[in-house]
Amino acid sequence: VLMMAWMNRASIEETLAEGQVCYWSRSRQTYWRKGESSGHRQRLISMKLDCDGDTLLLLVDQQGPACHTNRRDCFFYEITPDRVILTSNPDSGLNAS
DSSP, rough: OOOEEEEHHHHHHHHHHHHEEEETTTTTEEOOOOOOOTOEEEEEEEEOOOOSSOEEEEEEEOOOOOTSSSSSOOOOOOESSEEEEOOTTOOOTOOOO
């Protein structure tokens, strides 16, 4: 599952302590615990830091779709030299085409 989101120190600490992934919502200026309203929670399996120390990679156990569009992940547009291709439909659940 591919998804990008923001975290700050407090959301990282909560995620590590609770095992339930918590992000920082820049648009809402508040914490966002993935799946709070949808039930599509993310349980932390591992958290890794890149060589520059500025990017985290989380491996999660995703329950249901990760994207708010009800797709498996948030990266469903493929860009080619001549067009943009939609690679999955809403409600396709966990099946990407």
